[in-house]
Each structure stands twice: as structure tokens, then as C-alpha cells.
Amino acid sequence: LAKTTQPISMDSYEGQEVNITCSHNNIATNDYITWYQQFPSQGPRFIIQGYKTKVTNEVASLFIPADRKSSTLSLPRVSLSDTAVYYCLVALYNQGGKLIFGQGTELSVKP
């Protein structure tokens, strides 16, 4: 299975750009990289997905190098409300898009 490794915690300040890097050395050819956000007492919420190169949506960007063994989630100009746990996950193509959650990165945004 494609296990992911990401920092346990990060601190930032309002208005800064935050980059969270994740490694997934064993990613398979057809698997996708996805990122989710979770607030306390809520279910995870999808942020972005990508296969290779760069993907951008209204809330984040995802950078994936050619070897796909890592990815970086970029959150532009974070606010206090971005304080949450961020999960880097590999969606397993051969297992119906199944997600294996790790501990995630606890992002704390300070004023």
C-alpha cells in the first residue's frame, strides 16, 4: 500500500503561504494523490487531487514532481480558520479509490 509521510505539525501566521510536503514513495502507476482537511468533530473535507504536475483550484495548489514520489500542498494567505488537520492520501486505483489515513499534519495558524 502507498503509505504517506508528512510532518506531524506546522505553525504559521495569518496571511502567509503554507506549504505542506508529503512523501509517497510506493505510489502505484494509476493511483492519485488527494488532500483532505479535517476540523475537530467534523468529517474530512476534500481539498484537491492530482496525478502529476500542478493542479490549482479556488482554495489550494498541488505540486507533484515527475517521479510522483512526493507532493506539496500550497495554501495561499492562510487565515485563522485554516487551522485544521491536513491529510495527504493516495487514492488506490486498484482498490476502488480506498484511502489509507495516516496521522496528518496539524496546522496551527496564529494571528
Add this chain to the structure above:
Amino acid sequence: GAGVSQSPSNKVTEKGKDVELRCDPISGHTALYWYRQSLGQGLEFLIYFQGNSAPDKSGLPSDRFSAERTGGSVSTLTIQRTQQEDSAVYLCASRQGRVGDYEQYFGPGTRLTVT
């Protein structure tokens, strides 16, 4: 539009009792997943449905856990003879099922407390 709903939102039960947890996925979503999250822990995969079939039950912790899905829609997770270690938040998620689209929509969860 309507998201994934789960019921009950909270359930307190006595050790040894059976419980049923319900998940209503987004209409038209063919893939459905169950996860659980213990206090202060990450999410743990339990089971995955594609339509009414469960090709992956590898995460079910024991034979006390079972799940079914009917009509390609509603799913029920049943825990028999509950134990205190079953206490957790049980989360359901659904996905359209298209290749290349891996966004899972999570419900609010059912908080199960076994006393």
C-alpha cells in the same frame, strides 16, 4: 444539494448490545466507504462498497462487525456484542465512482459510546 447523512448522530449503548449505524450517501454515488476514528487517532478504513457489493472488507476489526448496502444507496454498519474499544466516531463517505475522480464526500459521523 444534499450531502452524506448519517444516523444517529450520537449513540450510547451498553457493552454487549448490538448497534446499527446508518449512512445515506449522495444520490448517484456508486462507491461508499466506512471509516472510524477513535479519540485522538486518525481515520481507520473499515469497508468499501461498489454498488451493493463489498469487494474490500479488509478493515473490519472482527467478525462482530458487518455491513450491507441495499439498492445501491443506503448502507448499514452493524456491530454485534459491542465492546468498550468499539467506542469511536464512525464516518461514512461516498464517491461518484468515476475513474479519475477520487473525491470522497464525508458525512458528519456517528459518535458511538459503549459503556
